[in-house]
Amino acid sequence: MSEKKNEFDLSLETADYLRRQVDYIPEYAIVLGSGLGSLVEDIEVEKEIPYKDIPNFPISTVKGHKGSLIFGTLNGKKVLAMNGRFHFYEGYDMKKVTFPERVFWQMGIKKLVVSNASGGVNRNFSIGDVMLIKDHINLFPEHPLRGPNDERFGPRFVNMSEPYSKKMLQVVRAYAAEKNIKIKEGTYLGLQGPTFETLAEYTMVRNMGGDAVGMSTVPEVIVAVHMGMEVFGISVITDIGTEEFIEEVNHVEVLKAAKAAEPVVRELVGKLVERY
Ligand code: HPA
Numbered sequence: 550m551s552e553k554k555n556e557f558d559l560s561l562e563t564a565d566y567l568r569r570q571v572d573y574i575p576e577y578a579i580v581l582g583s584g585l586g587s588l589v590e591d592i593e594v595e596k597e598i599p600y601k602d603i604p605n606f607p608i609s610t611v612k613g614h615k616g617s618l619i620f621g622t623l624n625g626k627k628v629l630a631m632n633g634r635f636h637f638y639e640g641y642d643m644k645k646v647t648f649p650e651r652v653f654w655q656m657g658i659k660k661l662v663v664s665n666a667s668g669g670v671n672r673n674f675s676i677g678d679v680m681l682i683k684d685h686i687n688l689f690p691e692h693p694l695r696g697p698n699d700e701r702f703g704p705r706f707v708n709m710s711e712p713y714s715k716k717m718l719q720v721v722r723a724y725a726a727e728k729n730i731k732i733k734e735g736t737y738l739g740l741q742g743p744t745f746e747t748l749a750e751y752t753m754v755r756n757m758g759g760d761a762v763g764m765s766t767v768p769e770v771i772v773a774v775h776m777g778m779e780v781f782g783i784s785v786i787t788d789i790g791t792e793e794f795i796e797e798v799n800h801v802e803v804l805k806a807a808k809a810a811e812p813v814v815r816e817l818v819g820k821l822v823e824r825y
Contacts, residue, residue, distance in 0.1 A: 554702055556644060557699050559722045563605045563648075564655030567629075568594050571620045575629040577822055578653040582765060583807050585785065586616035586632055592621035598635070606616050606634050607645045625824035629658065636765055641696050643693040648774035649684045649703070655775040660717075660825075662781045662818055666807045667763035668798065670755040675741035676789060676806050678733050679813050681721060682713055682782030686738040686759055689716060691753065693768040694775060703775040712774050717781040717825055718791040730813060735760025737784055739767030745798045751790025761786060781821060785810040 553610035554562070555608045568574070581588055600606045600616040608616060619630040628662065637644045669678065698705040716735075727733045738759030740746070744755065746762060761784055772779050788798040 554580075554701065556648075558795065559605045559702055560648060560651035560655045560735065563603060563652045563803065566604050567598075567618070570598065570654055574657040575620065575627040575782050576629045576658070577623075577626060578658045578661045579630045579662040579818065580633045580634055580649075580664065581630055581632050581651060582634065582663070583787075583803060585666075585807060585811055585814055586665045587811050588712070588781070588818060589630055591620055591815055592619060592623045592628060593628060594621040595617055596620040605648070607648065607717050608799070624819050625706070626822045628822060629653065629656075634765060634769070637689060637691070637741050638764055639766065643689075643691050643695070643753040643768055645692045650769050650772045650778070654702070654778060660731055660781075661778045662783070662821070663766050663769055664783050664814060665763050665766045665785075666803050667737060667739075667761035667784045668751065668788045668790045670751050670790045671733070671760040674733055674786050674789060676786060676794075677778055677810050678704060678786040679810055679817070680733040680735050680737075680761055680784045681718055682737045682766070682784055683718065683734050684736045685712060686736060686757060686772065687767045687771065688738060688740050689768060690731060690741055692778070693772050703777060707771070707775050709771075709774060712780060713769055713782050714779045717779065717821060721781070721817050721821050724824070725817065730742055730817070732808055732817070733760070737766060738762045739780065740764060744804055745788075746790055748790070748792065748795050751795065753791065756759050762790065783814055783817060
């Protein structure tokens, strides 16, 4: 990013470029997390743009994370899917991690869906569970809104009483009940990574009130809420951080477990988009 332009101008420039790619404003932006990329198979793709072709966009570096924006139709609604996100642990600063959300808002998109893989610390959780994110705890060492506030995006002090839309949660909850799909709900606690947690850290997460822990999502949601976007978050529990299970955690296991739960996440997100 150039030094002269501010975040507002940069994101507007990127939004203008993206707006020229299709003749509609998508209703939803959907961030596809670890191993959840196959949601794109449900999207009738109209245009796919690699990050490297998008002005001002950072480029994703993690193995297994792709990098493109996908315009298309999901269950009758226009969506913009983000296939591959930017993590703080990769070395991006928080402004870069959350730049895509700034762009989505500048394009006129008002609804955001975020998905991720996480480690469960709630004793009622099992590997492969799907957790609706009801709330989060931000323990990242840098805040995405630190620094001068641009009032055009939103206020200096942001109300965080409902970061995850209760209406959206209710739509998904109702559908899951209808279809007898077992879901969990809980609080996602965000840490920077890239290490998985020690047993003592998983215990800390649980004691602090987290049900699951991960390395993404929280910064993006904060920035989306700053701009008044409506957010839905969903997480696949890919490992369990307790004495019995902690040895299992590695990236391959996480991707495997995320893949296994993918059909459920796809169905729930698809239904949300269709019904809300
Ligand atoms: N900790 C942090 N991030 C994660 C985990 C975990 O156990 N599983 C998947 N992402």
